[in-house]
Structures are given as structure tokens and as C-alpha cells.
Amino acid sequence: MTDSSDNNTAPSTSQMWGGRFQAGPSAVMEAINASIDVDQRMAEEDIAGSLAHAAMLGATGIISSEDAAAIRNGLEQVREEARAGKIAWSAALEDVHMNVEARLKEIIGEPAGRLHTARSRNDQVATDFRLWLRAACDRIDAALAAYQSALVEQAERHADQVMPGFTHLQTAQPVSLGHHLLSYVEVAARDRGRFADARKRLNESPLGCAALAGTAFPIDREMTAETLGFDRPMQNSLDGVAARDFALEVLSAAAICAVNLSRFAEEIVLWCTRRFGFAQLSDAWSTGSSIMPQKRNPDAAELVRAKPGRIIGSLVGLLTVVKGLPLAYSKDLQEDKAPVFQAIDDLELAIAAMTGMASDMSFNPRALEAAAGEAYSDATDLADWVVRELGKPFRDAHHIAGSIVKAAETAGVPLAQLPLADMQNIDPAIDERVFSVLSARASMNSRTSLGGTSPVRVREQVAAWKRRLAAAQVSGV
Numbered sequence: 001m002t003d004s005s006d007n008n009t010a011p012s013t014s015q016m017w018g019g020r021f022q023a024g025p026s027a028v029m030e031a032i033n034a035s036i037d038v039d040q041r042m043a044e045e046d047i048a049g050s051l052a053h054a055a056m057l058g059a060t061g062i063i064s065s066e067d068a069a070a071i072r073n074g075l076e077q078v079r080e081e082a083r084a085g086k087i088a089w090s091a092a093l094e095d096v097h098m099n100v101e102a103r104l105k106e107i108i109g110e111p112a113g114r115l116h117t118a119r120s121r122n123d124q125v126a127t128d129f130r131l132w133l134r135a136a137c138d139r140i141d142a143a144l145a146a147y148q149s150a151l152v153e154q155a156e157r158h159a160d161q162v163m164p165g166f167t168h169l170q171t172a173q174p175v176s177l178g179h180h181l182l183s184y185v186e187v188a189a190r191d192r193g194r195f196a197d198a199r200k201r202l203n204e205s206p207l208g209c210a211a212l213a214g215t216a217f218p219i220d221r222e223m224t225a226e227t228l229g230f231d232r233p234m235q236n237s238l239d240g241v242a243a244r245d246f247a248l249e250v251l252s253a254a255a256i257c258a259v260n261l262s263r264f265a266e267e268i269v270l271w272c273t274r275r276f277g278f279a280q281l282s283d284a285w286s287t288g289s290s291i292m293p294q295k296r297n298p299d300a301a302e303l304v305r306a307k308p309g310r311i312i313g314s315l316v317g318l319l320t321v322v323k324g325l326p327l328a329y330s331k332d333l334q335e336d337k338a339p340v341f342q343a344i345d346d347l348e349l350a351i352a353a354m355t356g357m358a359s360d361m362s363f364n365p366r367a368l369e370a371a372a373g374e375a376y377s378d379a380t381d382l383a384d385w386v387v388r389e390l391g392k393p394f395r396d397a398h399h400i401a402g403s404i405v406k407a408a409e410t411a412g413v414p415l416a417q418l419p420l421a422d423m424q425n426i427d428p429a430i431d432e433r434v435f436s437v438l439s440a441r442a443s444m445n446s447r448t449s450l451g452g453t454s455p456v457r458v459r460e461q462v463a464a465w466k467r468r469l470a471a472a473q474v475s476g477v
């Protein structure tokens with residue numbers, strides 16, 4: 001194990017905080033301490049935070065306006081370099097904050113050392129992370145809106161398409177394919193609502209909380225909060241540097257969203273099997289097998305089905321890091337970013353894949369209609385007819401319909417093909433008119449209750465969603 005103090009010519013953070021230290025960190029100390037591999041993704045946010053802080057230091061007279069201007073120009077150059085991928089991030093400089101400051105010092109010299117007045121990396125990292133997550137919430141919101149639009153378009157195309165609705169994965173009652181797809185539009189709206197809600201709560205500025213106790217310098221926290229687009233400064237400096245519930249909330253929203261996506265992903269997998277035969281994905285969304293030449297696998301759907309494993313893992317991981325941490329900042333909190341970045345990357349990919357598949361999927365009307373009429377899916381319609389036309393209580397009607405299903409099963413025919421006489425054996429009051437309700441399509445068309453599956457209702461919902469998506473409104477917010 002080498003001691004990096006042997007090699008202290010390259011800039012390292014111990015030069016920045018090491019006034020009381022005689023030796024530099026051991027190699028393993030440096031390795032466990034450095035977060036630059038992960039937090040360099042916050043360079044843009046870190047520089048934005050520093051620009052706001054420097055402008056405030058200048059405006060309040062805490063540093064001279066010349067120094068503030070030099071820092072601003074220097075930071076703008078660092079930003080250009082970071083955007084162009086030209087910064088040589090250094091583990092010896094620990095994290096993005098120290099790397100940015102060190103590069104600033106190379107560019108502008110002495111004034112760079114004034115940037116950290118009235119600030120700590122503790123409020124700096126909390127600020128950066130909130131800014132990063134705010135942008136992530138906005139990207140996810142836009143991605144979910146695109147996913148909703150893809151679903152609404154398919155729903156419009158297939159408002160009249162009958163398919164089997166399932167409970168317990170057993171054929172239950174016929175539904176409209178458009179209705180089925182719109183159910184996922186509703187889910188995505190609630191997901192958007194959860195991200196919007198988390199965003200609202202996280203959009204407060206910790207900048208100026210400093211290490212933990214605030215600062216004796218006459219800073220203007222309102223000013224930095226406003227510059228950075230935060231709604232207000234956080235009111236307690238200890239909370240400002242220690243809180244990570246904002247990240248936990250976004251991860252919770254991400255985990256729920258991933259689980260929701262996985263449910264539709266599973267249906268895509270099922271629908272694309274030969275057994276179901278309801279739908280297929282084009283070549284763009286299918287993969288082959290290296291041994292079985294006939295295979296077409298819906299790998300993307302399977303991977304979306306799997307993503308909750310990682311995303312829930314991130315949530316549980318961060319909950320575990322934060323659990324039991326005393327106030328205020330502890331280095332444990334540095335372990336917050338990797339799980340969040342990974343979860344957000346995974347989720348963005350999953351949403352994009354679901355959007356692609358939702359638009360790409362084509363459906364097999366005949367298979368859907370045939371399956372919709374199977375397995376006595378119109379038995380409830382028969383029971384309802386007995387209630388409506390014969391005035392029986394539903395419980396009795398249920399019993400009568402059950403007996404008729406049994407008779408049809410024995411005869412090996414669907415309800416619509418069972419002779420009227422056989423039905424009248426069970427209840428003599430049944431007449432010809434019963435056949436009008438005995439088809440999958442009639443069943444679907446009849447369910448016109450609010451939120452029901454009738455194409456009339458589905459088209460209303462398509463129109464309503466188109467209006468809401470065009471107006472960029474999110475349900476539930």
C-alpha cells in the first residue's frame with residue numbers, strides 16, 4: 001500500500017483541507033473517500049450553485065466585485081470544459097466540488113480561494129443533488145407524457161376492438177382493447193403526480209446552511225435560492241445539510257413507477273406468445289435466439305419487467321444508508337448518489353422502451369375477438385338480463401346463469417348456441433330476447449357506466465386525455 005503523501009506534487013484535496021495534516025491519505029483511504037467517479041455527473045449543477053453563490057458573495061460585499069467577476073468568468077470556462085468532456089477528473093481531488101474548485105484555481109488563481117467563503121461542501125452537495133433530481137423529475141415527467149400519448153393513440157385506434165378482460169388471469173368479461181390501454185394512461189398520470197409531488201417538496205435551497213450551523217457572514221439566501229430556481233431557502237441549517245428524504249421520495253416514486261411499468265411489460269410478454277397470440281412487436285423491438293432460428297423474443301419487455309429489481313434495490317439501499325444517521329452531515333450520505341443515478345437511468349430507459357413498444361405493437365383482431373368470446377365471458381350478461389327482464393334478485397339470477405353455463409358446458413357450446421328450450425328447462429321465463437346480450441361485442445358495448453369499457457366511454461376518455469396531454473396537465477396534481 002502506498003501512501004500518496006509520497007507523491008504530493010499533483011493537486012489533492014488534502015492541500016485544500018489539510019492545514020492540520022502532516023501526511024496525505026493512504027491509497028485505500030483515497031479510494032474509499034473519493035466520489036468523483038459518481039458525482040462528476042453533477043458538474044453542471046455544481047457550477048450553477050457556485051455561480052449563484054459567487055454572485056451573492058459579490059452582491060453582499062462579502063467578496064469584492066472584481067473577485068466575483070473573476071470567479072464567474074473562471075466558472076464559465078470550467079463549465080465549457082466540463083460540457084466538452086475536457087476536465088481530467090481526479091480521485092485525489094475527491095469529489096466534483098473539489099475538482100471544480102481546483103480547476104477554477106488553475107484558471108484564475110487566488111480569487112478561486114474566496115469562492116468557498118460562507119459555504120461548505122455539505123450545503124453544496126445537498127444543493128447540487130436537489131438540482132440534479134429536479135431536472136430528473138422534469139425529464140421523467142416529459143417521458144411519461146410521451147408514453148401516455150403513445151398509449152392514447154393506440155387506444156383511439158382500438159376503441160372498438162373487443163378482447164377478453166381477465167381476473168385471476170382467467171377470462172372474465174369482454175373489454176375494449178382501447179379501455180385496457182387507457183388504464184395504463186391513468187397509472188402513468190399518477191406516476192407523474194408522484195414525481196411532481198416529490199419535485200415540489202425538494203425544490204428548496206440548502207445553500208447557505210454551510211457546514212451545519214449557518215454562517216456569520218451576511219449572506220443572502222433568498223438571492224441564491226431564487227437564482228437557482230428554488231421556491232425558498234430551507235429554514236433549518238441542520239436539516240438543510242442532513243436531509244435526504246427528498247431523494248428517498250424520488251426513489252419511491254421511481255420504484256412505484258417501475259413496478260407499474262413492469263405490469264404492462266408482463267402483459268406484452270404474454271400477449272406476444274403463441275398461446276395468447278394477441279399482439280406482436282416488429283423487428284425493431286424483438287430479438288432472436290442464437291440457437292433457435294424461429295424465435296422472436298420480447299427482450300425489452302422482459303427487461304422492463306426486471307427493472308424493479310434494481311430500482312427497488314436502490315430505494316432499499318438508500319433507506320438503509322440514511323436509517324439511524326444522527327444530525328447533521330455524515331460521510332455516509334456520500335453513498336446517496338450512486339443508487340439514485342442508477343435508478344433514474346434505469347427508469348428513463350424503461351419508460352423509453354415502454355413508449356417504443358406501446359407505439360410499435362400491432363394487434364391481431366381475430367385472435368382478440370375469438371378469445372373475448374371464449375370461456376363463457378358473457379355469463380354475467382346473462383345473469384344481468386335475468387335481473388333486468390325477469391325482475392329476479394341478482395343472487396338468484398347468478399344461480400340461474402351458473403346452471404345455464406353448466407348446461408352449455410355439458411353440451412360443448414357457447415351460451416349463444418344453447419337451444420332456448422335448454423335454458424327454459426332451468427328457468428321457463430327466459431325468452432328469445434336473451435340472445436341479444438349473448439356475445440362478447442354486445443357485452444362490451446353494454447358497459448356504458450362511468451369508467452366502463454363500452455367504446456362510447458372509451459372514445460370520450462381518449463378525447464379527454466388528448467385534451468389534457470395537449471394542455472400538459474397531469475392528473476392528480
Ligand code: ARG
Nearest residue numbers: 035095121122125331333334
Ligand atoms: N463528496 C461529499 C458527498 O457527496 C461532499 C460533502 C463532503 N463533506 C465533508 N464534510 N467531507 O457527500
